[in-house]
Amino acid sequence: MGDSIQVLIKDYKNGNKEIFLLIADKMEPLISKYVRLLYKDEKEDMHSEFVLCLLEAVNTMGYYQEEGQCIYFLSRALKNRFLELYKKSKLHYDSESVVEDEFFSKIDINQSEYEDFIFLEDLKELIRKEDGKQYDILCNIIFKDESDAVIAKKNQVSRQYVNRVRKNFYQLLKEKYFN
Template identity: 65%
Template sequence: MGESVHVIIEEIKKGNKEKFLLIIDKMTPLINKYVRLLYKDEKEDMHSEFVLSLLEAINSMQYYKEDGQCVYFLSRALKNKFLEQYKKSKQHFDAEASVEDEFFTEISMDQPVYDDWLFHEDLKTMLLKTEGKQAVILWDIVFHEESDAVIAERHSVSRQYVNRVRRNFYNLLKENYYK
């Protein structure tokens, strides 16, 4: 079965850095779980981040005499790193979404541009070209101005799908009106 975790950590603390690979091996399933849960593009970078957090956790450990406590400490370190990365990822995603929302507010219903009959007809034509859930989702986006989460819940789709529909529509509007 191999060496116990607390013995491996003790050897790492004494200077045997090659034993760190054994810890990585033991914690790989948890690392892979957290990497999968993040919706970041760079999975390999995220894996490296978690490995580094393991190394930092081992270097900061003061008590390493029992396996259970060592595994718990390392698990908590990985979980804290996941929460930190998730918050960063969410902030980045929200910032991207707000930039897209700012574009769309330029052509909202309250502004004179929307009152232009041709634009209104073009908008209807674009919406009529879509079918199924996309059409209903676009209708909610354009005329009800609801958040992605609310629309996703109502139509039983993911928030990412709603966001993708929104972005594709924005890109179509950009192509037609801002070239």
């Protein structure tokens, strides 16, 4: 296990196919991270998907002379596979879900920012748990960035009520992400 990724890839490319297990061991922390972040799929299957992706990446590598470039190439391949699997998983989950909201489908998400994508999905799930006026108020606060007075007038509630809904939601976010 003391060899660098670059040396292991060279050995693998020179015909020692058993070395791939050592490469997979070196990349295991990143694979485990992506398996943990996946939506609601079978963890063992997802782990196998990432190991297969790693094998494909190693086989397609043309340049493996520098350690940093090897690690970057492999981690980028795993990240791209994560984004693809996450998107498929999310589509599958949403197709089974009864709740469909046109408002959320209009939001454009940059795939290269997967952390923002996951956070946005968490926000959507938190908002969907609310009902009626609170749901409308939170959508206006988060996605339309409207003032309390405008939201209150739209929903025929007091400005203080809108502020209270905002504070309660921020407290929920604080508990979820910082505690």
